[in-house]
Amino acid sequence: MENKRNILMILSSHDRMDGTDSKTGVWLGEMTDPYYKFEEAGYQVLLASPLGGEPPLDPMSKLTEQLTSDNRKFLDDENAQQRFKNTVQLESVQSSAFDGVFIPGGHGPLWDLARHPEVSRLLTDFIKEHKPIGAVCHGPAALVALAQTDPDFLVGKHVTAFTNMEENLVMRSDYIPFKLESRLKELGASFSSAPVPFVPHVVRDGNLVTGQNPLSAGPTATKLIEVLQEISPKDI
Template sequence: MSTLKILIIVTNVGMYASGHLKTGLWLSELTHIYHAAKEKGYEITIASPEGGNVPIDPESLKYFTLDKISTTYWNDISFCEILNNSKRLEDIASKDYDLVYLAGGHGTMYDFPDDSTLQSIIKKQYENGRIVAAICHGVGGLLNVKLSNGEYLIKGKEMTGFDWFEETIARRKKEVPFNLEAAIKQRGGNLKKAFIPMTSNVVVADHLITGQNPFSSKEMARVVIKEMEKL
């Protein structure tokens, strides 16, 4: 049996458009899936729209958000080196993967939604019946993906993502370039929210898997690996 291959897509954007606050990748939304996949011996590729450095949202490094797994990887020089040298999406777009995973962080709101290479990767992955997963703001990378029939990929799909009330809690409503919850609904996505904001919520709709927020990172990794093992 050949080794399963996964592609994790991350942001290159480290600052909100206002220039007042730093943003980037939310670390746990990468580390948990990375750790789970590594334990299974999967082949992992980390890529970003531009390649190179992946900025980390400083909020995700605070003591109340930095869990044990994330701390371990953040202190791992070889892992940080990978984040400094992510692959460029265009350079790996022609390859096949068993899973394409969009990690989140507010930075993704700027460079994921309109990236044509990202869209073509997701379209191919989904139409080939392979797993597409996205967590938190990484779900924004699904918004403008259209299938061969011209319909939005997320139309009619049960899914989740960082909702507008959570954006209020995060105190980022005035910083974000758009309302992710509204955009999902506008494209016909059937948004399923956690009963309590900022708690874990993962939604599986066939081979589309979405997680609501950073607190879903651990469950998201578990669910994705479980689905991968069915392959």
């Protein structure tokens, strides 16, 4: 991975909603839109997950009405498909190899990325190295894991994520371990959202960039690229 700028993308390995047979996992467009934004900007993307191997995809994100142009591009991209089927296990990843990190959503992160020690380790290292962190929709659940080792990190931080209202509208509120908006607020974050549900909303606070929902995935990646291009040695 030498001689090229590198982005780590952390994907969920969790595939099931609580108390139901419904499947969850990574939301396809929240991975593909940023993936191609980073590639077009000259970054090489390494896909990693807690368990390694092929992460689960939320079946709802593969429905025809959910397919974006980048989803279709991904389905025809043999190289990207192979990377997705062979994600690296998080414990083998070192932050020093990357310029920044991006965490897509899907409901899966509420279970594994929100409490995984390797997520906490990596994000802590990215912060120490003054490298930017991006996350979209339920991806900011990874910040909950970070708060386990750095309880003050989110205090006063301006963030967004999938909102309680959006959670209610997709009718999954009763099958998840917690509502992300509520948890981020409990941890001291200054939370904001778009005036209406399901429209793009991106928040930057220093080197931390968060997006609200699936339509925010591409804009969140674009903002993270802007941060990478202007990066300076200061804490996020």
